[in-house]
Amino acid sequence: MDLSRLLDPRSIAVVGASARPGSYGNQAVANLVANRFPGQVFGVHPTASAVHGVPCVPRLADLPVAPDAVVIATPAATVPGLLAEAGDLGAGGAVVFAAGFAETPGGRPLQRRLRDTALRYGIPVCGPNGNGIVPVHARAPMWGDACVLGTPGPVALVSQSGNVAVNALASTRGLRLHTVVSCGNQAVLDAADYLDTVAGLPGVRAVALYLEADGDGAKLVRALARCAERDVRVVVLKAGASPLGADAAASHTGSVAGDARVLRAVVEEAGGVWAHHPHELLELAKALGYARRAARPGTVVVTCSGGDAAIAADEAHRLGVALPALSEHTVTALSAVLPPQATAANPLDYTAVLFGQVGPTADLVAHAGADPAVGTVLVYHDRPADLDTAAAADWDDALAGVVAGAKRLDKPVLVASTLPELMPEPVAEALVDAGLVPVAGLREGVRCAGVLHHPAADPARLRAIADGATVPGAPGGWLSEHGAKELLRAAGIRIPPGHLAPDADAAVTAARRVGGAVAMKLNDADLRHKSDAGAVRLNVRGDAAVRAVFDALRALPGRGGTPVLVEEMCAPGVEVMVAVRRNGLVPVLVVALGGVWVEVLDDAVLVPLPFDAATVRDALRRLRAAPLLAGVDLDALADLATRLAALARDADLDLVELNPVIARPDGATAVDAVIRRRLHE
Structure with a gap:
């Protein structure tokens, strides 16, 4: 489906436009008016002539144009019919707020009708049961909650949680969003569809992706390939560890390679970054959206606090972020600027003696960042919101020095607060305007600095992964170990010599043929953790021992007729x-x-x-x-x-x-x- 009109609309119709405060139809129109959407806006209401000054018509068919987007803010039962009307009119897409669909058992048939209607007309639908879409760049909030848009920027957010998207739009962290999508029930479009489309939108440099369900693996990987082609960086936060249930109990693989871990492997293969909570998701996406790609992995930390320096070093060690030793040339240059009580090192604590001095601060940032082992500069700077005039001047001069030093470098420079609230919105916005990356939080600063050097992925490799994705199928039957090893042997995989024994005499014969010590195991398809069941014995030697072990294995409950696999003991390794x-x-x-x-x-x-x-x-x-x-x-x-x-x-x-x-x-x-x-x- 073509999502271009829906994600960059020039005309929007709100079905269910209402003068009733608190209703979705009222809020949707109010958002478009308050944020000065530059295109055409229409309301659809059976009796109202206008809502918030927006003209209304009784039916979609009465509109003078086919709208690029139709916002449906009416009860669930009306939605399939309204989608058909939108399709007949030639609308470019729809946003559906209503709940009462597949999130409840009784609403599943209604969601099938919605989906069938959308597919019949080829009309893309966001939702149902979602908050909608906000193309910030187009000032076109098709959104069910109150929404005040800030300055647009390079970061898109695709979220399977409405609240994550609501909070991102309301955050004060210098996060300039380009497009925000709340996926809702994903009846027609899923997160991969939106990711694929927003990666191609002009101005998008990073996408934050919040997932609760993986969806179609092949489609997701192809969307990641499109991101790689356009050098759009991706950050993923996955909710839930997704245990594999029976798989986890039946094999070790199920417990160490759960769904979230497979998704993470795919994301990392695509050059993406894995986030652990919403705050980190947004900070990472912001850093990747604003900063150029670092040429190398090394980070230099600059701060006026010994405590911050020590904690940053500890976090870098935990996160695997390299803090390289500075070259002799860099040490000499820094020593000429630092006060006597400071040491030129990484992290660099320039002490409070120089705090607020523009020129020396600029020199320190420039000298440290110019070191050939450094790819990214991370400066810690806390700015309390309520300062008197004299104190504010010192803090502002300290930051002015950082900005001046950054301008002398051709490397990304991040400015992080130690606590998130010590990066006020005006400071963050000023840093973005100056070409630096504001980061809220000490640990987040280290994490963001550590991902800027990640290389771009190979789109061809990602498409090969997508092409190899399997058609969904139900788990089949388990093989016995002997049956499994016959497949391995035929595939050229080395296995120990062995034989299947139906009785004690055959077990003795098998052990003699193998020679030396043997391993003896009950062989049945339902025995997958043999050690736990007492169904395996190792280092068995001699005829008498083989007979005794055979009898002991067959004496296990329910195993009176189970054959025994007799194999050569493999040399230790x-x-x-x-x-x-x-x-x-x-x-x-x-x-x-x-x-x-x-x-x-x-x-x-x-x-x-x-x-x-x-x-x-x-x-x-x-x-x-x-x-x-x-x-x-x-x-x-x-x-x-x-x-x-x-x-x-x-x-x-x-x-x-x-x-x-x-x-x-x-x-x-x-x-x-x-x-x-x-x-x-």
Whole structure:
């Protein structure tokens, strides 16, 4: 669908325009009038001649033009019919405020009628049960709450929460929004549709995306590819950890690669940034929208407080933001400006002695920022709102020095307060006008500085991920370990030699054929955590021991007829989990330290499919446990992972988990396997 008229309207009709205070129809018209929408505005009301000075007509069909956008502020039951009228008229799109649709069981049929009508006419619809759309750049608030628009800027917000969008519009943080969308029930358009469209709007440089449901993975990744093509930065906040229920109980992969983690892997693959709460979402989007991309990752922190310097250093360490040591040349230049009691270092505490001195402050910022290891400058500056004239002059001069120093640099400069309320709106706006980035909060300052160097993503890689996204299918049946390993063997993945034994004599024969110590396991499709069930014994030697273990395993409740898998004991090595999950947002490879440590350490890296061996090797090196892999054959692990992904695709498997894979200098062996097939509707 073409959203261009809806997101940049020149004419708007409000159906349900009302003189009744507190109604959506009243507020929608009031917003357009108060914010001086420059286009045509019409009200639609059966009897009123005007609302807030806006002329009204009885029906949509009576309008003199086909409006670019129709705001429907009437009860839910009327909406499908009004959409049909808008479609007959040739309207460009609609915003629906009303609740009473699929958010309640009784409203689902009505939402289906709304959707069917919209699709029949090809008319894009925002909502229902949402706050609407605010194209700030066009001063066109199609919004159900009171809304006062500020200066437009480069940041778009697409939110599956109406309140997140309401708060963003009301915030005082120097956040100059371009377009705000509250998705509502997403009956016709979802967050990916809006992301794809706003990425192409002139003036948009960053998008804040608040999600509660992932939606169509392929469509979302294609929207991210469009953002990458246009160098539009994306920040994502996902609500809810999205546990996988039965998956989490049935496999280790489900507990370490939940839906939110898969989404995060996709976002990071797209060069995006992951936020943890709404405040951080908006600060990150603001920084990415205002600042140029940093050439390198290093950040220098400049402050007049030793405490702020120490805390910033601690936060940088926690967040993985590099604070490089300054060069000898930089130290010499800074030392010529600093008072005797200050030390030229990073973080740079220039002390209160120089606070309020424009020239020295400018020199310090310029010298520190010019260091060749520095990509971004982060200056801490708190500005209390209520200051007398003399005190205000000192604070303002200190900031003037920062601005003057920033003008001598060709690098992004951020100015952060230590507490959010110490970055007043007038100061933030002045900083934006001067080309700097205002950030509300000490930790947020470090976080924003740490993401400005992220490179742009490869759109072709993102489209390959989207093309590989699987058609939704229900989970199928689990395979027994022996059945799973037969698939692995056929795919060229190394597994221990072994045999299936239906009785004790066959178990002894199998152990003799394998030779040496063996592992013995009950083999049934419903046994996926064999250690927890007592269904596996290791290092079994000799005929008598094999018979005794066989009898003990078969004596477990309900296992009297279960065959036993007898396998060679694999030589010790590093235990790694390698898995492919294809039932989430997009198919992903999961690598983690294996065995019992998977969930305990929570140390996993996810890679969207497709991938090559080099990508797997890089993923292994990103594990916190990577030092344990020193000396093992990473090429063998990478080859195993690529073969596993191909097997999952070709055999249409829902989940394949190898845990553990024993990694050694001489190769990699899958000693346990869990596989589930997929079913299609």
